[in-house]
Amino acid sequence: xxxxxxxxxxxxxxxxxxxxxxxxxxxxxxxxxxxxxxxxxxxxxxxxxxxxxxxxxxxxxxxxxxxxxxxxxxxxxxxxxxxxxxxxxxxxxxxxxxxxxxxxxxxxxxxxxxxxxxxxxxxxxxxxxxxxxxxxxxxxxxxxxxxxxxxxxxxxxxxxxxxxxxxxxxxxxxxxxxxxxxxxxxxxxxxxxxxxxxxxxxxxxxxxxxxxxxxxxxxxxxxxxxxxxxxxxxxxxxxxxxxxxxxxxxxxxxxxxxxxxxxxxxxxxxxxxxxxxxxxxxxxxxxxxxxxxxxxxxxxxxxxxxxxxxxxxxxxxxxxxxxxxxxxxxxxxxxxxxxxxxxxxxxxxxxxxxxxxxxxxxxxxxxxxxxxxxxxxxxxx
Amino acid sequence: xxxxxxxxxxxxxxxxxxxxxxxxxxxxxxxxxxxxxxxxxxxxxxxxxxxxxxxxxxxxxxxxxxxxxxxxxxxxxxxxxxxxxxxxxxxxxxxxxxxxxxxxxxxxxxxxxxxxxxxxxxxxxxxxxxxxxxxxxxxxxxxxxxxxxxxxxxxxxxxxxxxxxxxxxxxxxxxxxxxxxxxxxxxxxxxxxxxxxxxxxxxxxxxxxxxxxxxxxxxxxxxxxxxxxxxxxxxxxxxxxxxxxxxxxxxxxxxxxxxxxxxxxxxxxxxxxxxxxxxxxxxxxxxxxxxxxxxxxxxxxxxxxxxxxxxxxxxxxxxxxxxxxxxxxxxxxxxxxxxxxxxxxxxxxxxxxxxxxxxxxxxxxxxxxxxxxx
Amino acid sequence: xxxxxxxxxxxxxxxxxxxxxxxxxxxxxxxxxxxxxxxxxxxxxxxxxxxxxxxxxxxxxxxxxxxxxxxxxxxxxxxxxxxxxxxxxxxxxxxxxxxxxxxxxxxxxxxxxxxxxxxxxxxxxxxxxxxxxxxxxxxxxxxxxxxxxxxxxxxxxx
Numbered sequence: 001x002x003x004x005x006x007x008x009x010x011x012x013x014x015x016x017x018x019x020x021x022x023x024x025x026x027x028x029x030x031x032x033x034x035x036x037x038x039x040x041x042x043x044x045x046x047x048x049x050x051x052x053x054x055x056x057x058x059x060x061x062x063x064x065x066x067x068x069x070x071x072x073x074x075x076x077x078x079x080x081x082x083x084x085x086x087x088x089x090x091x092x093x094x095x096x097x098x099x100x101x102x103x104x105x106x107x108x109x110x111x112x113x114x115x116x117x118x119x120x121x122x123x124x125x126x127x128x129x130x131x132x133x134x135x136x137x138x139x140x141x142x143x144x145x146x147x148x149x150x151x152x153x154x155x156x157x158x159x160x161x162x163x164x165x166x167x168x169x170x171x172x173x174x175x176x177x178x179x180x181x182x183x184x185x186x187x188x189x190x191x192x193x194x195x196x197x198x199x200x201x202x203x204x205x206x207x208x209x210x211x212x213x214x215x216x217x218x219x220x221x222x223x224x225x226x227x228x229x230x231x232x233x234x235x236x237x238x239x240x241x242x243x244x245x246x247x248x249x250x251x252x253x254x255x256x257x258x259x260x261x262x263x264x265x266x267x268x269x270x271x272x273x274x275x276x277x278x279x280x281x282x283x284x285x286x287x288x289x290x291x292x293x294x295x296x297x298x299x300x301x302x303x304x305x306x307x308x309x310x311x312x313x314x315x316x317x318x319x320x321x322x323x324x325x326x327x328x329x330x331x332x333x334x335x336x337x338x339x340x341x342x343x344x345x346x347x348x349x350x351x352x353x354x355x356x357x358x359x360x361x362x363x364x365x366x367x368x369x370x371x372x373x374x375x376x377x378x379x380x381x
Numbered sequence: 382x383x384x385x386x387x388x389x390x391x392x393x394x395x396x397x398x399x400x401x402x403x404x405x406x407x408x409x410x411x412x413x414x415x416x417x418x419x420x421x422x423x424x425x426x427x428x429x430x431x432x433x434x435x436x437x438x439x440x441x442x443x444x445x446x447x448x449x450x451x452x453x454x455x456x457x458x459x460x461x462x463x464x465x466x467x468x469x470x471x472x473x474x475x476x477x478x479x480x481x482x483x484x485x486x487x488x489x490x491x492x493x494x495x496x497x498x499x500x501x502x503x504x505x506x507x508x509x510x511x512x513x514x515x516x517x518x519x520x521x522x523x524x525x526x527x528x529x530x531x532x533x534x535x536x537x538x539x540x541x542x543x544x545x546x547x548x549x550x551x552x553x554x555x556x557x558x559x560x561x562x563x564x565x566x567x568x569x570x571x572x573x574x575x576x577x578x579x580x581x582x583x584x585x586x587x588x589x590x591x592x593x594x595x596x597x598x599x600x601x602x603x604x605x606x607x608x609x610x611x612x613x614x615x616x617x618x619x620x621x622x623x624x625x626x627x628x629x630x631x632x633x634x635x636x637x638x639x640x641x642x643x644x645x646x647x648x649x650x651x652x653x654x655x656x657x658x659x660x661x662x663x664x665x666x667x668x669x670x671x672x673x674x675x676x677x678x679x680x681x682x683x684x685x686x687x688x689x690x691x692x693x694x695x696x697x698x699x700x701x702x703x704x705x706x707x708x709x710x711x712x713x714x715x716x717x718x719x720x721x722x723x724x725x726x727x728x729x730x731x732x733x734x735x736x737x738x739x740x741x742x743x744x745x746x747x748x749x750x751x752x753x754x755x
Numbered sequence: 756x757x758x759x760x761x762x763x764x765x766x767x768x769x770x771x772x773x774x775x776x777x778x779x780x781x782x783x784x785x786x787x788x789x790x791x792x793x794x795x796x797x798x799x800x801x802x803x804x805x806x807x808x809x810x811x812x813x814x815x816x817x818x819x820x821x822x823x824x825x826x827x828x829x830x831x832x833x834x835x836x837x838x839x840x841x842x843x844x845x846x847x848x849x850x851x852x853x854x855x856x857x858x859x860x861x862x863x864x865x866x867x868x869x870x871x872x873x874x875x876x877x878x879x880x881x882x883x884x885x886x887x888x889x890x891x892x893x894x895x896x897x898x899x900x901x902x903x904x905x906x907x908x909x910x911x912x913x
Contacts, residue, residue, distance in 0.1 A: 006549050012631060028553075028713060038884040045869070046893050050900050081780060119619050119710025125453040191620055191709045208808050208830070211858025222830070229833045230781075315781060315826070317810075317835065326811050326826060339894075343811035343826070343862075351861035362553070362630075363623065363712045380884055 003031060010039045014366045016113055017376030021353070021369070028361045035353050040380040048340040053079050053153050056340065061147035063342070064378035066109045069095075069102040069138070070320045071378065072151040077232060078327035079153050079337070082314030085287065090280040091155035092233045097271045098138075098150065099233075099318070100264040101168075104175070105134040106321035107257045107264075110373045111182060114254070117366035118195050123185045130178050133171045140164055155283035165272050172265050179261060186254065196250040200368035202356040203248055210352035213345050214323025215260065216372065219245045219252030226319040238270045253371040322346045322373050344378040384515030386422075389429060393422035427508070434507040437691075438651045439469045441658075444695055445651075445702050452706035473648075479640035487637065488545035495542025496638065496645040502534045503652045510659055511585050513669040513686030523583045525664075529573065532615070532656060536562040539624070543634035554633030557713055558624035561614055564720035565621075569611035571728035575604035575735035576664045579742075589668030596667040600738045604731035605665045607724055609700075612657040614716070617650065618701060620708040621716055658697040666693050756832050758784035761804070768799050783834040790823075790840045790849045797825075797838075797855040805829045806836050809856035812863050814870030816895045821847050823872055827856075842872060851877040869894040 009020035018039035024032040044063055048056045060075045061068035073095050080087065087095075112127025135145040141160050142148040150157050186192045202212060204220035217224060225242040227235040243259035245252035314329040323345025332338035349372050357368060397418045401409040411417065443458065443466060450457025458465030483492055509524045509531075511517030521527065536559045543555025576597055580588040591597075598605050614621040625633030635646045662668060669686035671679060679685070711719070761784045762776040772792025779785040788796050800806045806827035815822040824839040842849055851874035852859035863874045864883040871892030874880060882889060891898055 004549065038882070038886070041884040043893060046898070046900065115709070119622065120708070121449070121619075122453050122706045125455055129454060185707070186709075189707075189709060191711055194715055195709060195712060209857050211809060211856070211862075213810075224830060230835070313779075315779070315835070315837070324810065324828075328811070328813060328824070328826070330815055339815045341811070341813035341815075343813075347861060348810075348858055351858070361712065361714070 002026070008365065009036075014117065014369060015376070016370070016374055019350075019374070019376050019379070021365070023357075023362070023365065025362055028363065030358055030360055030362065030365070033353050033357045035350050037347075037350070037376070037379055040376045042381065044381040045340050045342065048337055050336065052335050053083065053337060056337065057151060058147070058149050061149060062377060063381060064106075064320070064322075064344075064375045065146060066375060067102050067106040067321050067378075068146065068148055069098040069150065070106070070318065071325065072148065073099050073233070074316055074318045074320065074325050074327045074342075075329070075340075076151045076153060077316035077318065078314035078329040079331075080314065081316065082312045082329040082331035082337070083153060084310055084312055085154045085284055087155045087284050088281050089234070090159075090275070090278060091282045091284075093271055093274055093278075094156050094160065094282060095151060096233045096235065096238075097168075097268060097275065098148075098156075100268050100271065101134055101137060103264050103321045104261050104268075105131050105138075106373075107261050108134070110257060110321070110370075114367070114370035114373075115186060117370040118192070120185065123182060126178070126181065126185075130175060133174065137164070137168055137171055140167065152283065154287045155281070159282045160275065165276050168268070168272055172268060175261075176265065179258060183258060187251075193251065196254065196367055196371075198247070199250045199360065199364055200356045200371060201248050202352065206352075206355055207248075210355055211348035212323070212352050213348065214320070215243075215253050215256040216323070216349055218243060219256045220248035221246045226317055226324055230317065232316065232318055234271075237274075238267050240267050250367050250371040257373075320345055322375060322378070323349060325378070342378070342381060344381065346372070346375050347379045350374055350379060385426060385429065385517065386515075389426040390418070390422040392425050393418050397421060430507055431504065434504060434652070434655075435648075438648060438655055439473065440466075441651050441655050441695075441698060442469045444698065445705075448699055448702045449706055452703070473644060476644035476647075477641050481638075481640040481642055484547055484637050486547045488547065491541045491545025492637075493642070495538050495545060496635075496642045496649075499535060499538040499542070500645045500649045500652070502531055502538065503649045503656065506531050506656050509585075510656070510663070511589070511668070512659075512690050513684070514586075516687060517586065521584070524585045525573065525577070525583045525588065528585075528656070528660070529570065532653070533562075533566055535615075535653065539634050542638070546634070546637040548637050550630045550632075550636045551634050554624045554630045554636070557630075558617065558634055560713070561617070561621065561624060561716060561720075564717050565611040565614040565724065568607050568720065568724035568728040569615060571725070572604040572608035572611065572731055573664065575601050575728075575731045578732065578735040579738050585663050585668075589663060589670060592667040593670055594673070596665065596672075598665040601665065601731065601735060603727060603734055605661075607728045607731055608664065609661060611724060611728075612661065613701065613704065614720070616654045616657050616701070618654065619705040620711050623710055623713055623716060654698060654701065655694070658694045658701070661697045662690065662693045666697070756783045756804075756834055761786060761836070764803060765796070765799060768803075769796055772796070779837055781835070783829075783832065783836045785837040785839060788838065788840050790842055793840065793850040793852070794855065797852050800827060800836065800838065801855055804836070805831050809852065809858045809862075810835070812852065812859050812866055814866045814872050814894070816844075816870060817841075818844070818896050820844055821870060821872055823849055823866065823870075825852065825859075847871055848873040848875055850875050853878060868892065871895055 003024060003026045005022055005024050007020055007022055009015040010018045015021065020036040020039065022034040022036060023030055042062070044059045047059060056075060057072050060071040063071045108127045108131040112124045112131070115123040138148060139145050141158070141164055142150040202216065202220065204217065204222040207217045207220050207222065221244060223242050223244055226232070228242055240263045243256045243263055245255040311333050312331045314331065315326070317324055317326040325345055326343035328341040329337050330339040357365065360368065397412050401413045404412065446457045447465070458468035461468040461471045483489065506528050508518060509521065509528050539558045540555045543551040543558070576588060577583055579597060579601060580591040582588060617624055625635065630636070635643060638646060669690040671689055758776045758778045765773050765776065765786065769788065769792050772789045772795065774787040774789060777785045777787070806829040808828040808830065809825060810828050811826040813824055815824070820841045820843050822839055822841050824837060827836045827838065829836070840849060849872060851863055853863060854876065860879065861883060863877055864880060866872055867874060867880055868882050868885050868889070869892060
C-alpha cells in the first residue's frame with residue numbers, strides 16, 4: 001500500500017466522541033496526523049453570555065459529560081471571584097467531595113473505555129458496574145445521574161441527605177478491592193505491557209512546551225497538581241499525595257490514573273469525616289436577589305446592562321480529571337457574564353497529537369488516544 | 382439409530398413408501414425403486430448435517446454470550462426463550478430482514494461472492510467431520526487433510542470481500558487477515574502432523590480410535606498448545622482478532638457489510654470456531670470416547686457418543702471464551718513475530734516429540750502406551 | 756512573585772511597550788502591554804521569569820477594541836501570570852505566540868475564528884471549531900443570538 005490519508009472519525013470506534021483524527025499512513029505506520037475538531041461545538045461560551053450566572057451551570061454539565069461536577073466547580077469558582085462572593089465552608093467541602101467522586105467516576109469511565117480499545121471486554125463492564133455506584137451517590141443528592149446542575153454561585157443547591165455519608169463510605173469500601181482487580185486484569189497481563197509500554201511517549205519538557213497537563217504530564221514524572229500547587233476550595237486542609245509515574249508512556253498514564261483514584265478515596269474519607277462533624281449552611285447569605293432570577297432571553301435590543309453591580313474579572317484553575325481546566329469570567333456589572341472563556345485540558349492534550357502519535361502504528365492509535373482520555377464535549381464546548 | 386446413514390436411509394425409505402401408497406402403481410414402482418430412495422437419502426443426509434451444524438453454531442453463540450456474561454458479572458441474553466436460548470434466532474431473523482447496502486464503488490461480484498463463499502466453504506467442513514462412531518460420511522481416508530484444506534480457503538474469500546468493499550479499513554483488515562491466517566497455517570499444520578504421526582492416519586475416525594487407551598493431549602501437549610494458539614489466530618478471536626479490531630479498523634474486513642451478509646460473516650466466524658473446537662476434541666481429547674475407567678453406564682445410553690462429543694466441544698469452546706474474557710488484543714507485528722519466531726519452532730519441536738512417542742510405542746519397556754492398530 | 760517584582764524585571768527590558776502591571780487575585784499579576792512588544796514580552800516572560808507553560812489564550816470583544824489575554828504558568832514559582840493587550844477593532848492583529856510557546860497554536864486558532872483577532876506568523880491559522888469558510892466570529896458582541904444567521908459553509912475537504 002502506498003501512503004494514504006484515512007479519516008478516523010467523526011464516527012469511528014476509536015474517537016469516544018465526535019471528532020476526526022486524520023491519519024496519514026504508510027502500510028501500518030503513522031506518518032502524520034491532523035486532528036479535526038468542531039463536530040460537537042455548541043457555542044457554550046456564546047450561550048453563556050446570554051444566561052444568568054446560575055444558568056450557565058446547566059451548560060457546564062454538558063461541557064464534559066463524564067466530569068460535569070468538576071466543570072461546575074471550575075465555573076463557580078471563577079464566577080464567585082468575579083462577583084466577589086465567598087461561599088460557606090461546608091459548601092466548599094461538599095464541592096470538593098463532588099469533585100473527587102467525579103474524578104473517580106471519570107477515571108473509571110476512562111478505564112472502561114481505554115481497556116476496550118485494546119480489546120479487553122471484561123474490565124469495560126466491571127468499570128461500568130462500579131461507576132454506576134458513584135452515579136447512584138450523585139443521584140441521591142443531586143437528583144440526576146449525569147447532568148447535575150448542583151452547584152450555585154455562593155454555595156451548593158442543597159445539603160446532603162442524612163444517609164448519604166454512610167452510603168458514600170460503603171461505596172469507597174467497595175471500590176478499594178475493585179481497583180486491585182482492575183490492576184490484575186491490566187498490569188498483570190503480559191500482553192498489556194506488550195501493547196502499552198513505551199507507547200505514545202511524550203517527555204516532560206515536550207509536555208510543557210505543548211501545554212499538555214494532567215495525568216499525561218504526571219506520567220512523565222513532573223510533579224504538578226493544582227490541588228497541591230495552587231490549592232482551591234479546601235484542598236489545603238486535606239492530606240494526599242500526587243500520583244506520579246515515569247516512562248511518559250501509556251502504561252505510565254494508566255498507573256497515574258489508578259493511583260489518583262486511590263488518592264481520591266483518601267481525600268474523600270477525610271472530607272466525609274469533616275462533613276459528618278460540621279453541619280452548617282451550604283449557601284452564602286446576602287446574595288444579590290437577581291442571582292436567582294429566571295431565564296429571560298435577550299431581546300432584539302441586544303445586551304443591555306440592567307443593573308449596576310461591582311465589576312470584576314474572575315479566574316479559576318482546577319485539576320480536572322483530564323488535566324488543568326481554567327475559566328476566565330468577565331463581570332461587567334450585569335446579571336449575565338460579559339465573557340466566559342474556558343480552557344479545556346483535553347483541548348491542549350489533543351493539540352499535541354502529532355508529537356505523541358507520529359512514528360507508531362495504526363494499531364497503537366486507540367491505546368494512545370485512549371490514554372489521553374479525550375472528552376470532546378469540553379474540547380469543542 | 383446407529384449411524385447417520387441408517388437414519389437418513391430410514392427416513393427416505395419411510396417417505397418413499399408413504400408417498401408410494403397413495404400414488405398409482407406406475408409411479409409407485411418408480412418412487413420405491415432403490416435408486417430413488419438412496420438419492421433421497423443422500424439429500425436428507427445433507428439436510429440433517431446442515432441443520433445440526435446451524436443449530437449448533439447458534440447454540441455456540443448463545444453459550445459464548447452466557448459465559449461471557451458470567452465472566453463480566455452480568456446476565457447476558459435472558460429474555461427471548463428460556464434463559465435467552467432463542468435470542469440468537471431473533472437476532473438472526475432481524476439481520477436477515479435488514480437491507481444490504483452495497484457501497485456505490487464496491488465491486489459487485491466480489492462484494493456478494495466473498496461472504497457467500499466464505500460461509501459455504503466453512504459449512505462444507507461439517508460434511509466431513511465425524512461426530513460419533515458411525516455418524517460420519519464414511520470411508521474417506523484423508524478426512525483431516527481435506528477438512529484443513531477447506532478450512533484454509535477462508536483468507537482468500539476474506540480478502541476478496543475486503544478488497545471489493547473498496548474501503549480503506551476493509552482493505553487493511555483484509556491484509557491483516559490474510560497475513561495472519563497464512564502465518565498461522567504453518568504451525569497449525571505442523572501440530573496436526575504430530576497427531577498424524579502418532580495416530581498413523583489422516584482419517585479422523587482412526588485418529589479417534591487410536592485414542593481409546595490414552596488421549597493425545599498428554600503425550601502431545603506441546604502440539605496441543607501450538608494447535609490451540611494457532612486455531613485462535615485462525616478463528617480471529619481475541620487475543621488475535623486484529624483483522625476486525627474494532628477500535629482502530631471499525632469492523633475490519635466486514636466494515637461495509639450489513640444485514641444478511643454481515644450475518645453470513647458473523648455466523649461463519651462461529652462456524653469456524655465450532656470447527657476449531659471440534660478439531661481439538663477429535664485430535665487431542667479422544668473424540669466421542671471416554672476414558673476406560675469411566676463406568677460403562679455413562680457410555681451405554683443411546684447416542685452417548687454424540688452427547689459426550691458435544692459436551693467436550695462446548696467445554697473446549699468455553700476455554701476459548703475464557704481467553705477472550707481475560708486477554709487484550711496483540712498488535713499485528715507482535716502477532717506475526719510470535720507466529721514465525723515462536724510458534725513454528727515450537728511446532729517443529731512438537732513433531733519431534735511426536736516421533737519420540739511413536740518410537741516409544743514400539744519399545745516393549747513402554748508397555749503403558751499400547752496401540753490398538755498394531 | 757508580586758506585581759512589583761514583575762514590573763522591576765519587565766520594565767527595563769520592554770520600556771514603554773509595557774503599559775503596567777496590576778495585581779490580580781490568585782495570580783502573580785496582570786501585565787498589560789502594547790501589541791508591538793508581544794514577542795519580546797513573551798520571550799522575557801518565558802526565559803527570565805520562567806513561565807514556561809502557556810495555558811490559555813483568549814479574547815474579549817469590548818466593541819470599540821478587542822483584548823487578547825494569555826495565561827502562563829511557572830513550575831518553579833507555582834503561579835499564574837496574566838498577560839493582556841488591546842488591539843483596535845479595525846485592525847485586530849497581534850504577533851503569534853506559537854514560536855515561543857508551541858501550545859499557543861490551537862488556542863490562537865480558536866481565538867482567531869471566534870473573536871476575530873488575527874495572529875501574524877501563525878504556522879497554521881485554519882478554522883478549528885467552526886466549519887471552513889465560516890464567515891462569522893461568533894464571540895463578537897455584534898453576533899446576536901436569537902437571530903437567524905445566513906451561512907455559507909464550504910465543503911471541508913475539497
